Amino acid sequence: MGKYREQVFNVTLITVGTVLFVGALYCCGVGIDWKIFLILFAFAIILDNLGIMYTDIKLSLSPTIGMATFLIFGTVAAAMLMVSSVMFDTIVIRKKIKNGLLNGAMFSIAYLIPGWFYEFIGGKTGVISFSQVKYILSYVIMSFLLNNFILYYALKAQGKILFKEYWNESVLLELGTYIVMFPAAILLAYIYFKHSLIFFVLSLTPLIFIAYVFRMVRDLIKANKRLNAIYEMVKVINSKLELNQILDAIIEVISQVVSISAAAIYLVDSNGIAILAKSVSSKESKEVFKENYFKDEGIVGKCISLNKTIAIRDLKQDKRFSSEKFLNDYGSVMVAPLRFSGSVIGCLMILHVETNVFDDDSVKIVETIVDQASVAITNAKRYYEVSKKSITDPLTKTYNRRYFNDALTESIMRSDETSEPVSLIMFDLDNFKLINDTSGHLIGDEVLKEVALRIKNNVRSDDIVARFGGEEFAVILPKLTAEQAYMIAERIRNEVSSKPIKTSKGDIYVTISGGVADYPEKADSAEKLISHADRALYAGGKSKGRNRIAIYEV
Template identity: 30%
Template sequence: MLPNQSPQPPQYHILIVDDEVKICDLLSSALKGKYYVDTACSGEEAFHKIDSTDYDLVVTDLKLGDKSGIDVLRHAKERDDHIEAIIITGYASLDTAISAVNFGASSYLVKPVSLINFIAQVDRSMASREFYIRSAAFLKQTSSIEPEMQRHLLNITDIYEFSRKLLTSLEVPEIMKCFLEELNKKVNPVFSAVGVSLFGTSEIYAMPRVGRVPAEQIRDSLLQNWDKAFGLLNRNNLLQNNISFVLFDGPSGEPQPLTVSSVSTVPMIIAGQIIGSIAISGDNIELQTEEFQFLHILSSIFTPLVEHSYVHKRTKLMAETDGLTGLINHRTFQQVLSREIARANRNRTQFSLLMIDIDDFKKINDTYGHLIGDAVLTDMTKRLQASVRQQDIVARYGGEEFTVILPETDIHGANILAERVRSAIASEPYSFSESEIPYTISIGLCVYDGNLPKEKHLLIENADKALYISKNEGKNRITIK
C-alpha cells in the first residue's frame, strides 16, 4: 500500500522527464494531489518547461531519445543551482547515475522503480527544498543582524548541504572529491589534501582551488611540508610510490601560482584513533578560530563516512577476489563472462576463453607440502598476468584451474596468446631456497561468436573439453575446441 496522500494543498512544482509516456503517467499519478506535477517525454520538451516554470524538483531518466538526463540536470541547475533532482537509471547505467550525483542530483533510483521508494525520495527532496527556501528567506530577513550571526547561520546551512552530498556515495574517490570541492569553496586555499591510513593502505587525495596543476608540483609541496600536513604517514612511502596519490582537477579557471608558505591541518579521528588528516595549503593563509571550529565539525561528519567507505571497499574486494592470488574469483568470473557474452551478442563480435590447469599439481602438493603449492599458484599468477594484455581478464576458477577472457579476440589471436602463456610457465622452474620445481600447464581454448549466440554453460563446457584433451594427450599443450 502506498503512503497516505498529504491533506495539505500542493505547493511544490515537480517535472518528470522520461521518453516512455507510461512511466511519466505512472510516476505522475503516484504524486497526484500532493504536488503540482508536469511531465516531458523528451529532453527538448524538458528544456522548454524548465525555462518557463520555476520547478522545485526534476525527476529524469538518464537515457532520453534526444538528450541525456545529465543534460537536463545541468540545464535545471543553470536556472536554479539549488533545485532538487532525482535520476532514474537501469543497472547498466548505475555508475553514470552515481556520477550524476556529483553534478547535483539528490539521489538516484534503479529501474524497475518502486513507487513506495519513489514517493519517499520525492518527499525527502521536498523536505530539503523547504529547508533551503526557509533558510534563504531567514537570511534575507536577518540582513540587519551582526555579521557574526549571519556567518553562523550560513555555516549551519553549509554543513547541511555538505552532509547531503557526502551521503550519496560509498565510493572512496567520490567522497574525497566531494569533500575537497566543498573545503576549497569554504577556505580558499592554494590546494587542499586528505591523507588517510586505514587497513594497511595509505592514500592521499588532493585538489587545487582552481584549474589543473601538475601532480609533481602538488607532490613536491606536500613533501616539503610533510610533518605539518601528514606526519601520521611515512614520508618515504610517498617517495617510493607506496602511498597512492590521487590529484583531482579544480573548477575551471586560471590556476594560481603554487606558492605555499603555510599549512593548516585538522585531524581525522574515529573511536579515539587518528586515521588521517586534512591539510589546507596556502600563501600566508591564516584560519580564524571560527573557521577551525567549522573544519572540525566537517571532519567529524567526514571521517566516519571515510572509514565506512573503506570498509565497503575492502568488503567488496574480499567478495570479488581470491584471497591467495588476488585474481577475481569464480563468482566474479561468472558475472564478467555473462557481461562479455551480452556485449558480443550486441555488437556481433567474437571473444575467446582460455581454461588453464597446472599439470600434476597434486604431486607438487604431496611432495613439497601445501605452503609450497600455494607459492606455485602465486608464481603461476604472476607469470600469467605478465603474459596477457591489459584488457584481458584473468580469474582463479578453482583449485589449480585458471581462466582468461580475451575480449574481441579471434581464434588466431587467442592461440598466439595462449602459446605465450604456456611458454612463460614452461620456460623456467619455480625456485625457492636452493630447490627448483619445474611445472607446466595445459590449456583449453574456445571462441564465442556473437553472430551465433549460445548459452554460457556450453561455452565453459567446450573450454573444459578442450582442456581435458590437452591433459589426456600429453599435457603442456593447447587444444582448440
C-alpha cells in the first residue's frame, strides 16, 4: 500500500508539473536573454551545491536567483531557470533521475502558480517600486507554502522515519533563508535595472559567501547535536536501565545524528550467533529483519567476523548482499560492530530508503556512539546477571524464597486492585530423603533440577516458580482460582511421576504431592495463603498416600 501510494503521488506530481511547464512555454515563451540566463543558471547551480542536505531535502539560496529572475523577466523565465537548474543538479551532479524529475515538477508548480497569482492580483514584473513590495511578498509566501506543501506530502508518501524531526528543522532553516532571499532578490532586480550587467553579476557573488556561512552554521548545529548525542550516551552508560531500555535509548540517540528509515541491534550469544534484540522501522512494506545470523552469514555476520563497519551508500549498485531480500527496500545501509574489550558483542544496523545517505562523517559519528553503546549494553547485561543471581536459586534456576515472598505480596496487591484471584501451589517431593540416603546428595541435586525444569515447562510464562526450601517448590498463578490451579498442579504431578529422571546412577522414579489455595476465596492474606496451601499439601496429599494434589477446604 505504501509503495503504491508513493507511485501514485510521483506520477501525479510529474504529470501536473510537466503539463503546466510545457503549457507555459507554449503559450508565453521564455522572454529572457540567453547570455544572462546562462550566468544566472551557473550561479543557481553553485548555490545549490553549497546547500544544506537533509538526505533528499536540500536547502539552498538558489531560489534568490529564481525570485530575482521572476522580478526581472517574469513567471515563465523564472520557472524555466529553476526547473532546469534543479534538474541539472539532481540528475547530472547527484545522479538521481527520479528525484530530478520530481524536483523539476515541484519547482514548475512552485514558480508558475505563484507567478500567475502575482500577475492576477496586480503585481508587475520588469519594474521595481515600493508599491510592488506587497505583491512580491505575496508571491514569496505562496511559493514557500506551495513548495513545502508538495515536499511534505512527497516525504509522507515515502514513509520517512523521524519525519517530523528533520522536517521541522528544515522548515525553520528555510524560513531563515527566505528572510535573506526576499530582500536580496529585490536588491538584485533593482541593480539589474539601474546598473550595468557587470555590476549585476558582481552583485550575485555575495550570495555564495552567505550560502557558505549558512552551511557553516548548519555544520556547527550538527556538531552540537552529535556532542549532545555522545553526552546522552554517557548518561545511559551510567544508568541502571534494563537491557531493553538501553537498546531503545541507543536507537533514539543514533536517530538524533543521522537520518534513518529502519534500525536493528543484534547481540552475539554464547555460541557466536547474532540474535536480533531490537528493531524499529516506519516502512509499511518492509520485510521482517532476519532473526539471527551465523558467523560470516549476510551483512551482519560479515560485520561481526571482520570486526569492522560496513557502509554501503547505494544498495542498488552494490550487490554483495543482494541475497538478503529485505535490503531491496532500502537505498543505504550501515552496520557497525559493538565492541567491548576488543571482542565483538553485537552490531548496530541502520538503513535508509534513499541512496548516498551515510557518508564518511556519518560513519565516524556512528562508530563513536556505538563504542559508548557497547559499554552501556555490557553494563546492562552485567547488572541483569547480578540482579538475577540475587533472586535465583543457584541449583534449580527457579526463583529463591526471598523473591517468592516479594512476588506473592505484589500479586495479592494486584489482585485487590483488579478483583481477580491469585492461586498458590505448594509442592513437595515424596520420600526425597530416601533418595539422598541411598543415592547420595549429588544425585538428589540432579533430581531437584529435573523436577524444577518439569514444573517450569508446565506453567504459563507469567507464573512464578520458586524453590521454597529443601525439596519444596511453590508456584504463584495470577488470575486463576484454586480449581483452575488444581488442573495445572495435576498436570505437573503427572509429568513428574510418569517419566523417570535420568541421573548418572541410572533412572529414578519420583512422585510429588501438592496443595492448592487461592486468594481471596480461601485466604485473606499472603501468610494465610502459604499456610493453607501448605496444610492442603500435608493433610490432603501426604497423609493420604502421597502422589496426590489437594485443594484447601475452609
